Amino acid sequence: MLFRGTFVHCPTLASLDILHDYVLHVDDSGFISHIAPAEDERSAQLLSELKEGLIAIPDGEFLVPSFVDLHLHAPQYLYAGNGLDMPLMEWLDKYTYKAEERLDAEPALAQAVYTRLARRLIECGTGAALLFGTIRTDTNLILARAMRDAGLRAYVGKLSMDISSRPTYTEGSASEALAAARSFVDECADVNNETAGSLVAPVVTPRFVPTCSAALLEGLGALAKEQNVRVQSHLAEAHDQVAWVRAERGMEDIDVFDKHALLTARTVQAHCTFLDPPDLDVLVAHGTAIAHCPLSNAYFSARPFRLREALQKGLKVGLGSDVAGGYALDLMHAMRQAVVVSRMREGERLVRQAGNNEGDYPHNLAINWKEALYLATRGGTLALDMPQGAGSFVVGAPFDCQRIKLYDGASGIGAGALDFFDLEMDPAAPRVLSEDAVEKWWCLGDGRNRVGMYVQGKALTP
Known part of the structure; x- marks a missing residue:
């Protein structure tokens, strides 16, 4: 495939590059071979040789890397938008375990939910997702195949939990849970091999410390190392959860994971709102990444995540929707909420600094919209250890992107919720994409602006 037009990406946290009138070639394997x-x-040569298949991106449109959702509970999509009125541990009992158990018992329902979820992810511009599933292997294979068939990158985790407040929704013992985890790793790899170019991978997934015995955690750490697979879990998420771990295990959440070799360079830990700066240093030392989920943190955590501090320390950080603890699947919401939360933290810092209270706060804690876009794209790919260059437009990177329409190139009339009055009023006004126009999309854009999706060079349809 050959594209000519405008490309927008954030190759680093501090940068937003707008590449005007560039030519990009995608090879037969779905990787960028020229930009x-x-x-x-070389661009001119490609334009001459491949002019019949050229995809021209018109004025008012651009390509941007697809989003990466680092934390999504696939079975909870069944009830997304409900039950956000109670503490975390109560919410799990009332809503979550029931829904997950139901999908494990009803394969047809699981197929319907996961097929629809895949479609919605494409609609939202999410090309890769790190997914929590359920405890039943067969149900997670339904999830893996649904994502594969949709053409999405999916990192699928079969839940491991030998402790549960719902007696009917648990694995019988640590040894039983470990055997099931090992079986899923093998069977998910088989799913990946069923179709050429499949993008599905298994993930070792202890739900969180309160649902896993020490024996189970130890075995999962050994399995992840032996099979060199990714790990995901929840870390220091909520006040009641942290208090439970201290009371039952006699140590902090992070120390439990560290003790059992579950903090690795291929681990993504969600939330981390109750981690202090020294704890962040521990994650840096292990190369562990964080899924920042600002919306669900507002509902279930009594403390915001230390995002700026984590970034300053060099931690790998991306964004997660945390459906259904977060009600919105679209990472556009997560980007905006990450900025809002950070600005509130910065406002609090300034107030405390003015009153000379609680010590010195030397750094601006706010992030801007460009940094949030980086987190939703390039940051997520680094957290997941995706192929080199992923999340940006560089040679060798997989071609995972979304096509965005801001306005009609001829009339200047905006698409969706966007309006560009200067372009409408003056047909002669320059149509060169500006940073202001991209920012307007970031703030106000929605699914009506997304007119195309590609993963590994393949066009996806919702």
Whole structure:
């Protein structure tokens, strides 16, 4: 495939690059083999050789890397938008375990939910997702195949939990849970091999410390190391959860994971709102990444995540929807909420600094919209250890992107919720994409602006 037009990406946390009139070639394997200005010699050659198959991106549109959702509970999509009125541990008992158990008992329902979820992810511009499933292996294979068939990158975790407040929704013992986890790793790999170019991978997934015995955690750490697979869980998420771990295990959440070799360079821990700066240093030392879920944190955690501090320490951080603890699947919401929460933290810092209270706060804690876009794209790919260059437009990177329409190039009339009055009023006004126009999309855009999706060079349809 050959594209010519405008490309927008955030190759680093501090940068937003708008590449005007570039030519990008995607090879037969779905990787970027060339990207350069149209006047480049090789670009001109490709335009001449492949002019019949050229996809021209018109004025008012651009390509941007697809989003990466680092934390999504697939079975909870069944009841997304409900039950956010209670503490975490109560919410799990009343809503979550029931829904997950139901999908494990009803394969047809699981197929319907997961197929619809995949479609919705494409609609939202999410090309890769790190997914929590249920405890039943067969149900998680339904999830893996649904994502594979939709053409999405999916990192699927079969839940491991030998402790539960719902007696009918648990694995019988640590040894039983470990055997099931090992079986799922093998069977998910088989799913990946059923179709050429499949993008599905298994993930070792202890739900969180309160649902896992020490024996189970130890075995999962050993399995992850032996099979070199990714790990995901919840870490220091909520006040009641942290208090439970202290009372039952006699140590902090992070120390439990560390003790059992579950903090690795291929681990993504969600939330981490109750981690202090020294704890963040521990994650840096292990290379462990964090899924920042600002919306669900507002509902279930009594403390916001230390995002700026984590970024300053060099931690790998991306964004998660945390459906259904977060009600919105679209990471556009997560980006905006991450900025809002950070600005509130910065406001609090300034008030405390003015009153000379609680010590010195030397750093601005707010992030801006460009940094949030980085977290939703490039940041997520680094957290997941995706192929080199993923989340940006560089040679060798997989071609995972979304096509965004801001306005009609001829009339200047905006798409969806966007309005560009200067372009409407003056047909002669320059149509070169500006940073202000991209920011307007970031703030106000929605699914009506998304007119295309690609993963590994393949066009996806909702």
